[in-house]
Amino acid sequence: MTALARETTSHMLLRRLRSPAAWCETVDIFAVLTAASLPWSTSLAGIFNALMLLCMVPFLDVRAFLQSLKRPICVAPIALVVLALAGTLWSDASWGARLYAVNPTVKLLVLPVLLYHFERSRRGHWVIVAFLVSCALLSVMSWLVAFYPNLALKTDPPERGIFVKNYIDQSQEFTLCAVALAYPIVMLLRQKCYWLAGLLTALALSFFVNMVFVVVSRTALVTIPILFGVFALLHLKGRSIAIVAAVLLAGAVLAWQASPHLRQTAERFARDYTGYVERGEPTSMGMRLEFWRKSLGFFAEAPIFGHGTGSTRGLFQRVATPRGQYQASAEVIGNPHNQTLNVAVQWGAVGIAVLYAIWILHLLLFRGEGLADWIGLLVVVQNVFTSLFNSHLFDFHEGWMYVIGVGVAGGMVIRARQADAKAGDCGS
Template sequence: MTALARETTAAMFWRRLRSPAAWGETVDLFALLTAASLPWSTSLAAIFNVAFLVCMVPFLDVRAFLQSLKRPIAAAPIALVLLALMGTLWSDAAWGARLYALSPTVKLLVLPVLLYHFERSPRGHWIFIAFLVSCALLSVMSWLVVFYPGLSLKPYDPLERGIFVKNYIDQSQEFTLCAVALAYPVMMLLREKRYWLAGLLITLALSFLVNMAFVVVSRTALVTVPIMLAVFALLHLRWRSIAIICVALLAGAVLAWQASPQLRKTADTFSRDYRLYMEENVPTSMGERLEYWRHSIQFFMQAPFVGHGTGSSQGLFERAAKEPSWVQGVRVFPNPHNQTLHVAVQWGVIGIFVLYAIWVFHFLLFRGDGLAHWIGLLVVVQNLFTSLFNSHLFDFHEGWMYVIGVGVAGGMVLRTQQAGAKMGEAGS
């Protein structure tokens, strides 16, 4: 390379280093990599997210960013983190346990940053495409692992059939979100008579559903898929279309039920686990949840206003496990597998109020028509209903799905609203 070429390259590099637009593209790239890596690796997702935040700093408009934090959609997640931080002061747990319980809430601080950035970036749709493509590749890998279990990075477990990385709960949440989210673009493409592209997306959506029917699916996904589809039907379809689709879905469900032993086995565990727990005191998965919920309500009643403090759940359950009422064999676990109870035990009524304020404000943000509205709404609905059976807002994988989904879609919605407001001003 000649001296002139080196000087030109260096000049271009420094010019891009001083360019806000170039930094904005880099931020978008790291957001894309975070979403694409989330189905595969928690470590990579964390690394790319840190890079995303670092690249936001050089040209951040601090005044505009601080102003954006005053909006309820940004303030509510911050309030929950601050409540968790203050909750460490009245907890009787060891400081290590308090800080460990605080850490799952910290991811919520990224949500206002995503809202702020994608309100200004025109590339929010890249993030969703990256996540969809990544999940599609994971679906292919899942089928390969079914036939060649040695390819899995996890030790063989018949309950984790077809899992290459992570676990079947995380994979089911990803595939459910992708399959149902595709319903809106398919509907729009059919209205525009773009049948080939609509057919491609239908095939992709069906591939996710077939994987869940014949490979592995979580019970939470079985419960939430009909709810998510019902939300789509009520928002976007006429009653005649709803009736036709319901008949088609019912026929498909019956066919899948008859053809898939795996699906029948998963569904049968609902009644089996409940019967074993209630009649024989056997510590099943459902039985453990019922035990956690029963004791969590008792813990909440003991400190209903501000709760027992951040990180207190572990000690409370350990003490409860020594009581005669505790079902023998049920594991001591600090997470009661219900988001509301998890918050109530630690931060009482105040925590419940802040938690539901987050869901309500984000739900209201996505009222309206458009792909970003639909994806954001779906993410909120999925998190709300799966949090009946898990603490998915605090879990790493599902929590980041919420933060990224609401943050990016919310930013896109705000950007659209801002553009509409400017057009209205120009026309007046």
């Protein structure tokens, strides 16, 4: 390389380092990498997310950012993190347990950052497409692992059709992608773009077929009809709703008849419940019922401010029975597998109010008709209903799905509304 070429390269690099637009594009790229890596690796997602935040620092408009934090959609998640920190002051748990319990809330601090950034960036759709493509590739690997189990990276314990992570995370991803595609499919059909609509329909069906014949969580089985019901009420008319409902019902019946795996998954509901009620067996459903029953008792003991951050495990240890015939009551856990109860035990009614404020404010954010509105609404609705059976806002994978989904889609929605408002002002 000649001296002139080196000087030119150095000049271009320096100019790029000084360019806010270049830094913004870099942040977008790391956001894309974060979304694309989330279905595959928690470590990679964490690294890319950290790099994304780091790249925002050099040209961050501090005044504009601090002003954006005053919006209720940003205040609510920040308030939950502050409450978790404050809750360490009245908890009886060890300081290690208290700080460990704060950690699941910290990801919510990234949500206002994403809202701020994608309110200004035009590349939010890159992140959405990256997550969809990544999940499509994961579904291919799921099929391969179903037939060739030795290909799985996750081997302890082995799960059918799971290449990485677990069947709950995978089902959450596939459900979100499949139902999210309903909106562009309907819009394309209305525009008579049949080939592209058919391609997206095939992609959506591939996610459902995987869940029917390979592996699906029971939480997904419960929430899929709810999510489709929300879509139908928002975007379809009476006749279309009837047709789509008939098609979905026929598809469900066909899937039920064709898939022994689906029948076994559904039948476990009754089997788990019976085993818990009659014999106290620590089944999946039985343990959840036991956790919920005890958590309600803990909440009643400290209904206003709760027992403090990180107190849950100690409370379960206090009431655990000796292991014997009724093993479910002997289980000790730090997570009651219900987001509301998880918050209620630690921070009482104050925590519940903040949690519900987050969900309600974010639901109200996505009241429009566009694709970003639909995706954001779907992310929130899915999190609300799956959090009946898990603490999905605090879980790593589902929590980051919420933060990225609401942050990116929310920023896109705010940007679009600001553009509409400016267009209206120009036309007045």
